[in-house]
Amino acid sequence: MKIYEIRDPVYGFISFNEWEREIINHPAFQRSRRIRQLAFTDLIYPGATHTRFEHSIGVMHLATKMFDAIVQKDKNKRILKDYIGYNEAGFAKDRQLVRLGGLLHDVGHAPFSHASEEILPLNAEKEKPYKHEDYTVAIIRGPLKEVIEDHKFNRTNYNISAEEVAALIEGNVSILGPRSFWKILISSQLDADRSDYLLRDSLHIGVKYGLYDIDRLLVTLTLGVQPKEESEEVVLGISEGGWHVAESLIIARYQMFTQVYYHKTRRAYDYMLKEALKETIKCYPQPTEIGEFLKYDDYSMWNLMKEKNSEWFQRILKRDHIRMIAETKEKPLREEIGYIEQIKGRLEEKAIWFWEDTPEEVKSWYKIKEGEEIEIIEDNGKVSPLSIYSTIVNSLQRQFAKSRIYVKHEEKKKAKKIINMNRG
Amino acid sequence: MKEMLKGPAIIYYLVKQLKEKYPDKQVGKTVIQKLMYLFESKSNGDFEFTMYHYGPYSSKVGEYVNIAEVLGLIKTEWKPEKGYSIKPSDSADFSDEITSDEKKIIDELVNKYGAFSAVELSIIATAFYVKNNFEVNDAHQIVKTVLSLKPNNRKEWVENILRNAGVIDASN
Numbered sequence: 001m002k003i004y005e006i007r008d009p010v011y012g013f014i015s016f017n018e019w020e021r022e023i024i025n026h027p028a029f030q031r032s033r034r035i036r037q038l039a040f041t042d043l044i045y046p047g048a049t050h051t052r053f054e055h056s057i058g059v060m061h062l063a064t065k066m067f068d069a070i071v072q073k074d075k076n077k078r079i080l081k082d083y084i085g086y087n088e089a090g091f092a093k094d095r096q097l098v099r100l101g102g103l104l105h106d107v108g109h110a111p112f113s114h115a116s117e118e119i120l121p122l123n124a125e126k127e128k129p130y131k132h133e134d135y136t137v138a139i140i141r142g143p144l145k146e147v148i149e150d151h152k153f154n155r156t157n158y159n160i161s162a163e164e165v166a167a168l169i170e171g172n173v174s175i176l177g178p179r180s181f182w183k184i185l186i187s188s189q190l191d192a193d194r195s196d197y198l199l200r201d202s203l204h205i206g207v208k209y210g211l212y213d214i215d216r217l218l219v220t221l222t223l224g225v226q227p228k229e230e231s232e233e234v235v236l237g238i239s240e241g242g243w244h245v246a247e248s249l250i251i252a253r254y255q256m257f258t259q260v261y262y263h264k265t266r267r268a269y270d271y272m273l274k275e276a277l278k279e280t281i282k283c284y285p286q287p288t289e290i291g292e293f294l295k296y297d298d299y300s301m302w303n304l305m306k307e308k309n310s311e312w313f314q315r316i317l318k319r320d321h322i323r324m325i326a327e328t329k330e331k332p333l334r335e336e337i338g339y340i341e342q343i344k345g346r347l348e349e350k351a352i353w354f355w356e357d358t359p360e361e362v363k364s365w366y367k368i369k370e371g372e373e374i375e376i377i378e379d380n381g382k383v384s385p386l387s388i389y390s391t392i393v394n395s396l397q398r399q400f401a402k403s404r405i406y407v408k409h410e411e412k413k414k415a416k417k418i419i420n421m422n423r424g
Numbered sequence: 425m426k427e428m429l430k431g432p433a434i435i436y437y438l439v440k441q442l443k444e445k446y447p448d449k450q451v452g453k454t455v456i457q458k459l460m461y462l463f464e465s466k467s468n469g470d471f472e473f474t475m476y477h478y479g480p481y482s483s484k485v486g487e488y489v490n491i492a493e494v495l496g497l498i499k500t501e502w503k504p505e506k507g508y509s510i511k512p513s514d515s516a517d518f519s520d521e522i523t524s525d526e527k528k529i530i531d532e533l534v535n536k537y538g539a540f541s542a543v544e545l546s547i548i549a550t551a552f553y554v555k556n557n558f559e560v561n562d563a564h565q566i567v568k569t570v571l572s573l574k575p576n577n578r579k580e581w582v583e584n585i586l587r588n589a590g591v592i593d594a595s596n
């Protein structure tokens with residue numbers, strides 16, 4: 001089996017085998033080269049032009065390192081053998097499954113990543129819009145099925161099916177059973193996805209906010225079991241001696257969220273891009289028409305938006321963004337919430353266009369999940385939440401809920417005047 | 425923005441009803457997560473639950489628990505050997521933030537599922553999730569899937585829980 005290497009700006013060299021190379025070279029995966037990780041963030045931070053392609057390869061690499069860090073500890077191996085019934089062959093197969101899950105976890109992203117999720121169509125059965133994960137599993141089960149299943153390296157050694165890779169991503173326990181445990185490396189409070197994008201986004205943007213000690217994190221990853229009254233489940237966490245690295249990871253997430261992802265001008269362009277996309281096409285094809293969906297990427301959508309030449313697109317071209325005129329504190333009081341409602345009422349009264357931004361959507365995109373705890377695991381296996389150890393984390397997990405009101409550039413002065421009148 | 429108070433208010437009402445009906449019950453984060461999954465199924469809400477080896481989990485619900493605590497609606501305590509113990513606050517009341525329909529759903533859930541332990545609720549919510557999302561409708565397959573995740577439990581015990589919870593028919 002031939003091994004290839006690629007140079008990665010975060011980790012140095014990343015290795016992959018010839019089977020993985022064929023998957024990477026498949027057009028459905030190559031499309032991720034044409035989907036930017038952070039949409040139009042480069043209008044604020046010019047370095048932010050990186051794509052889902054390098055992030056996906058980074059997640060494959062980091063998920064593997066996490067898997068190895070867990071499995072190489074005898075204590076963890078015992079837990080996994082008792083709980084899931086692994087033998088060495090089982091570990092080898094699922095190490096490869098985790099690599100593929102990491103590599104393909106974002107393959108179903110719509111153009112400009114999250115910014116265009118609002119034009120994903122409605123899932124009539126569930127009466128909720130589709131999510132990019134629905135497209136990811138449709139691509140894995142469809143266009144990528146053959147290249148995943150038919151390579152001789154897979155057939156001889158692992159026999160991993162496309163269905164298993166999709167099941168890992170969607171957490172389909174009816175297919176993977178207890179092996180779905182490894183989903184925690186793809187999506188959880190300690191996953192390779194978030195751990196990678198914090199480092200990668202920081203590097204490309206040129207900020208230091210998202211940096212933390214990844215080597216220390218890997219060394220301290222371990223398993224434990226929750227108390228019986230809570231759930232008695234096996235959990236991934238950080239060994240007690242390493243709780244400060246878990247703390248620094250939470251601080252990095254908070255800093256990246258407040259300084260980059262929820263940056264007031266970056267959010268303005270997320271909104272404008274979303275509106276320009278909505279004016280260009282009604283919605284993307286359903287996951288059942290996956291071949292059609294795959295035709296859409298940043299390049300093709302850019303061309304379609306250019307043809308349509310809507311008001312929002314013209315504003316993007318001129319970097320004429322909407323302007324923020326009011327915001328609450330990070331943890332608003334009830335009175336502040338009332339004040340924002342008052343401003344909205346006055347703007348409506350004077351027929352001034354406005355947009356209210358709340359962090360719910362963007363927190364969901366970047367998985368800034370204040371409700372998720374990192375578990376700290378003592379040598380005896382006892383599990384406690386990080387917030388018991390760290391007063392900083394305890395404080396940071398108390399809900400960022402800043403709300404902002406934006407108006408069009410040309411109406412900023414008028415709107416400000418109305419707000420001040422309102423205050424008086 | 426006002427709707428941001430709804431989630432924490434639902435958590436508060438759920439905890440309050442649970443503790444009123446079952447004063448000695450330990451209400452931890454697992455109990456809340458699993459009952460909120462059942463609430464989502466019945467109310468057509470969207471708390472973005474996803475499936476893990478330990479059952480459905482929503483970080484949105486986790487956030488609502490945190491906000492409810494910040495707003496003084498609930499009190500959360502961590503006990504090293506037992507996990508979380510969550511109680512409603514005596515002073516605050518945000519019940520008017522939620523509708524009578526939502527209250528009715530919560531009341532029904534508390535009546536029907538409130539007596540189950542965290543581990544039992546985890547089994548019930550997992551079975552419902554598998555039915556709702558992965559098209560596993562056959563009782564035998566549901567039990568098999570749950571058992572594969574909880575290998576240390578007896579089949580009869582799991583079947584009994586799922587029957588009592590109405591996930592599978594009494595005839596199975």
